[in-house]
Amino acid sequence: MSAKPAIRVAVTGAAGNIGYSLLWRIASGNCFGADQPVILQLLEIPPGMDRLNGVCMELTDSAFPLVHGIVATSDANVAFDGVNQAFLVGSRPRGPGMDRSDLVAANGPIFVGQGKALNDNAADDVRVIVVGNPCNTNALIANANAPDIPDDRFTAMTRLDHNRAMGQLAAKAGRPVADVEGVIVWGNHSPTMYPDVSKATVQGKSVVDTFDADWLGSEFHKTVSTRGKAIINARGASSAASAANAALDHMRDWWTGTNGKPVSMALPSKGWYGIPEGLMFSVPTICEADGSLTVVEDWELSDHAKAKIAASADELLKERAAVAELL
Numbered sequence: 001m002s003a004k005p006a007i008r009v010a011v012t013g014a015a016g017n018i019g020y021s022l023l024w025r026i027a028s029g030n031c032f033g034a035d036q037p038v039i040l041q042l043l044e045i046p047p048g049m050d051r052l053n054g055v056c057m058e059l060t061d062s063a064f065p066l067v068h069g070i071v072a073t074s075d076a077n078v079a080f081d082g083v084n085q086a087f088l089v090g091s092r093p094r095g096p097g098m099d100r101s102d103l104v105a106a107n108g109p110i111f112v113g114q115g116k117a118l119n120d121n122a123a124d125d126v127r128v129i130v131v132g133n134p135c136n137t138n139a140l141i142a143n144a145n146a147p148d149i150p151d152d153r154f155t156a157m158t159r160l161d162h163n164r165a166m167g168q169l170a171a172k173a174g175r176p177v178a179d180v181e182g183v184i185v186w187g188n189h190s191p192t193m194y195p196d197v198s199k200a201t202v203q204g205k206s207v208v209d210t211f212d213a214d215w216l217g218s219e220f221h222k223t224v225s226t227r228g229k230a231i232i233n234a235r236g237a238s239s240a241a242s243a244a245n246a247a248l249d250h251m252r253d254w255w256t257g258t259n260g261k262p263v264s265m266a267l268p269s270k271g272w273y274g275i276p277e278g279l280m281f282s283v284p285t286i287c288e289a290d291g292s293l294t295v296v297e298d299w300e301l302s303d304h305a306k307a308k309i310a311a312s313a314d315e316l317l318k319e320r321a322a323v324a325e326l327l
């Protein structure tokens, strides 16, 4: 038996598609380490509780040595009780005819309640990733409703976009993804995101100097920013395993540190690069060994990059204005 005390890990929307992939990897030690026991605290809405009970049965049947407890509930106060790590995945999916502003309006209230429940119940060291869309603005709402939790404990996931960009560069170069470094995704998790390859390298060689500029400027950007839709068209269902994998990458990096290397994470802006203060904006972020997050503040930006970042900030400002009464 491991000597480490168990940490409490909450997953919301735990009976959904992403949850079905995420939970097994958290439980097997893939996120917090092979010697770190976890207590899983799983939240669903009441209509999802039968499905969640089935998921819990399967988790039990997987006999994971690291799982020291499983809580299944539809009460956020129970799910977030003493929680150290929170994956906020559950939200309403975009229905037929819904545009982005409808989605913002439909999901905003969920994150008011969950922000308050985190504020009232979470452990002092809680760290939060918001995956449920529109994730940047949902994270903003949760953060605003948790005044006792430091702002920098709230993040939103742009790691899937980051990983997609890495995957495209590796495929184009015909190299393993381990040879790709230095990619950063800026902005909103939406088609306005900006996948920045200005410092990216493949096998140590500059991507900008060695890749076809037309491909980088058009197809690469389009493929990365519309990948979610392409997967729905191909699979008949939205990204689930890759999204769970990205959430794990994000939280694992935050847990272990990134050895000085920046990764893409959306954090509450402190005004870096002229990004309006408070917006949950994806920026180059170094995860320090002590669990703090340091934004790289001297990244050189071309005029093109600045314009793209401003456009994504503009979109997030509009989303923030649409949920002003929830903040």
Ligand code: NAX
Binding pocket: 012, 013, 014, 015, 016, 017, 018, 019, 043, 044, 045, 047, 048, 089, 090, 091, 092, 093, 094, 110, 130, 131, 132, 133, 134, 135, 157, 158, 159, 160, 161, 189, 228, 238, 239, 240, 243
């Ligand atoms: P599913 O519809 O399969 O699962 C969502 C689950 O959340 C359902 O079981 C539902 O009952 C539950 N739920 C709904 N409202 C809830 C609430 N208030 N509290 C707790 N649970 C609640 O969706 P899934 O494929 O798992 O995707 C989940 C979310 O991730 C969606 O919002 C989706 O748009 C978002 N994504 C975000 C990505 C990102 O890169 N940030 C990429 C993947 C994904 O599209």
